Amino acid sequence: MPPRRCTASAAAGQTGSDSDLDEFIMRCLSCEEQYDMDDAGTCRECYQEANEAEEELRLEIDDLKSKVSFLTLSSPTLNPSTADIVLVPVDDSDAAPIPAHKHVLSCRSPVFNAMLENDMEERRSGTIKISDVSHDTLCAFVNYLYTAEASLDNQMACNLLVLGEKYQVKHLKTYCEKYLIAKMNWNKAIANYAFAYQYNCKQLRSASLAVILDKMDLFTQNEYYAELVDTNPRLVVEIYETYIGKQLNTAGTL
Amino acid sequence: MPPRRCTASAAAGQTGSDSDLDEFIMRCLSCEEQYDMDDAGTCRECYQEANEAEEELRLEIDDLKSKVSFLTLSSPTLNPSTADIVLVPVDDSDAAPIPAHKHVLSCRSPVFNAMLENDMEERRSGTIKISDVSHDTLCAFVNYLYTAEASLDNQMACNLLVLGEKYQVKHLKTYCEKYLIAKMNWNKAIANYAFAYQYNCKQLRSASLAVILDKMDLFTQNEYYAELVDTNPRLVVEIYETYIGKQLNTAGTL
Structure with a gap:
């Protein structure tokens, strides 16, 4: 609904009665409630521009979400047949090795990249041994490298942050840090x-x-x-x- | 700058001179220009809420951009040593095979996934032969599967859209379609x-x-x-x- 028009004749020649003051009440284009000059926000042009800007931001978000969905990889544990490396939690001797792909590890972590680019033990053996970590945490870590998602509680956020720091996976560190701050x-x-x-x-x-x-x-x-x-x-x-x-x-x- | 206050005394008892009308001019909280009631947009509360909403959308965009950047893989041609499959443009016999990874191809395309999951010729030979495509287009196609980006002109957009349709890479199809619509x-x-x-x-x-x-x-x-x-x-x-x-x-x- 458009705001009530304020014409020169309405503004001028007032006699001071309460009903005259009604002429200076406007209706907000957004919430459609009435307001007076004390509560005025923006002009009509800025309101329309802000609406268009918001629409553009929402379209950008849709585009980015679709890109994230496209770029997300399925977890290597779901289809381990193409894995070319395994990660092993050395302190958990009964745990099954976790399959992964050298290319993915190298893209996500400069530490893994250095390890796998050079002719180091890990590259030759196809096994990366990781200490001070449980099987569950290591699974969640590898999964994050493929999906950028993790199911966190306080302990898991701390565990993954430690791995994020050790392997320089900044995105994971920030993800866990945000969780810990939110739950502070x-x-x-x-x-x-x-x-x-x-x-x-x-x-x-x-x-x-x-x-x-x-x-x-x-x-x-x-x-x-x-x-x-x-x-x-x-x-x-x-x-x-x-x-x-x-x-x-x-x-x-x- | 806050809008000029409209008090009861200012609104009432006007004598109709031009200077009195100035009391009914407001200043937009967004562009800071003056406007009158005819050009009123929103109330102050809605303006503040819209500002907060915009800020949240921008933060969401930052988050998503960072996620896209994290999930983007480097092109396999930059570091082909871990590739476990090659794509060959059959009509371009002199062209070098393009290295790739089965896991990435399977995640991006249900057609590649079916091809590589089952014991088909492509899986056994480690070679996917693709007809009716130039080496350049195939390179751009593979690169898109890793990065969700391509350098387009009209011809390349059409070529990649054809591959997007053939291998059911919906994200690539939409990407090319948007380009062609923009250049229509x-x-x-x-x-x-x-x-x-x-x-x-x-x-x-x-x-x-x-x-x-x-x-x-x-x-x-x-x-x-x-x-x-x-x-x-x-x-x-x-x-x-x-x-x-x-x-x-x-x-x-x-």
């Missing part, structure tokens, strides 16, 4: 902060620090506090330093 | 219409038909008209039928 709370903040420090995750580190600083009065009561003081007292010092620095800054601007 | 003009319309009919491209067929019908008085003068009458007169009849049908419909609504 005060109980997890110190553990997340220490984890982020260890595996070089700037976003996660900054997000967990913000949560810690927000409840600094409870810092020493967090269940991971004593552990962090024990394992990495410098990190604890850093947190205190940041807190004090912020307090001084705030005081300086008051 | 009256000179190409009849040829595109016949091509779209032959290779089952609904969008391209509909787009070329619209261009033909728009200049129906010049239909018989199109350089491809005589050729189409010769090779596929039924298609020409269909175009005439559609034109007459539309004329009758238009007349019926008048």
